[in-house]
Amino acid sequence: MAFEGGERGTTDERLTARLRTGVGERLGTSDEHDTLVGVLFCLPNLVAFSIFLLGPVLYAFYISFHEWNILANEGTWIGIQNYVAVLQPAPWANDWAPLTDPTANTFWYSLKTTVVYAIGTVPLQIYGGLAVALMLDKRVRGKKVYRAAFFMPMMLSGAASAVMWRWFLAADGIINSLLPSFLEHNWAGDPGTALMGVMLMAVWGGIGGNMIFFLAGLQNIPEELYEAARIDGATGWHRFRHVTWPNLGNTNFFVIVMAIISAFQVFGIALVFSQGGPYYATTTTVLLVYQRAFEEGAMGYGAAMAFLLFCLIFAFSYYQYKNRDQAEVGY
Incomplete structure (x- = not known):
């Protein structure tokens, strides 16, 4: 100590x-x-x-302060008009319509979609990775095989994963073939369930990466601490609460911040899975930036959205850094 x-x-x-x-x-x-x-x-x-x-x-x-022509590589200075256009109308000034109707303000609607995606995926990715790491940190027969199996989704590209999961969740896909007829549904083509399909794919692919980080953190905890806790009569839950969890403080901070940043930057799987549809159901903020800037040619407008998203991510990351527990465990 x-x-x-x-x-x-x-x-x-x-x-x-x-x-x-x-x-x-x-x-x-x-x-x-x-x-x-x-x-x-x-x-x-x-x-x-x-x-x-x-x-x-x-x-x-x-x-972002210009009305930019990407072909001519020049633009006209318009000040903050792009930022005003992105943020108007504000949800609170319009009966919160931009959060429910994508035609009212697509930026706010895509930001809401991104937040829902983050809330639905980040906890499962983090705690799922921790649970798997705790299981594989013990003496389990075939532990290396299990580690490789859980990490394998990380080895696939996002595009390949999106194509595979769209096939699974299609009306004539594998998922429906395993369900009773009254539960069959076009999971990927319904605006009410398409985002859930993207979230399911993200959780499936994210648990393995977090598992690696948590395994590294678990293996750095001295075994003497567990032995002392056992001698004092600590149960498995108390050993996790008072030994494992405090010693994973830095790992938790890193995994949480990186998972949330990754969730707010989701792009590839949403683009390949359904190109933001159906009816903007999977249009995340980064995907909207891509559509406005490169598909529609509004580079200044897209750059303004990108920097607003950057400010949001930076503010959250800074808040997490300033408020995390700075105390380190000594041995």
């Missing part, structure tokens, strides 16, 4: 500092030299990030 008092830690830190200073003097290096070497090692990644990621993002932000 963590040492009480700071004497041992202070002594170790002083010894480490002296060793580093001595080695640096023998090699003719200094702290400034080490910093420069670190910057030089990071420089290629920083250059690639600036050119291929940061640069296009800033350019898209610039385009």
Whole structure:
């Protein structure tokens, strides 16, 4: 467990500092030299990030203030009109019609669809991955086979998964062939159930990835903590609550944030599964950005929607980071 008092830690830190200073003097290096070497090692990644990621993002932000012609690669400055057009009419100013009628405001309707998708998939992906990881972390016969089976959906491309699941959920698909005749339904073609099909596909594909992260976190928990808990008479639930869960704090934070970001950025499976239909039932925000910007040519309008979505994701991620438990478990 963590040492009480700071004497041992202070002594170790002083010894480490002296060793580093001595080695640096023998090699003719200094702290400034080490910093420069670190910057030089990071420089290629920083250059690639600036050119291929940061640069296009800033350019898209610039385009969002224009009525942009993608063929001529030029535009007319219109200020914040694209942002106003995206947000108007606001749901609260129009009897919440944009949340129920896609023709009132497609952006708000697609944002509602994305939120419903996130609420329906993220908890199942996270807790499903944790449950599978807990089972496979034990001594189970054929554990490697089970791990590969659960991770296999992650190895398929989103397009292949969407085509496969659309075939499963079609009116003449495999799902209906296994159901009684009175339960048969066109799951992929009905606006009331199409989004559920996309969510089912996302959960099926997301559990395996989260399982890997949780397995890595579980294997970093010292076995001595479990042995001490057993000696104290802790039940399986108490060992999970007081040993496993606190030690998975950083893993939980990472998995939750990444799962929500991924849910708000869902695009490929919705596009291939039903191209946003039927009747906007699976039109997520990123899919709407693609349709407006590349299919309809309204690049400025699409860029404005993209940055509004970015602000929403950034605000949530920052909130999670600021409010997460910063305390780390010491051994």
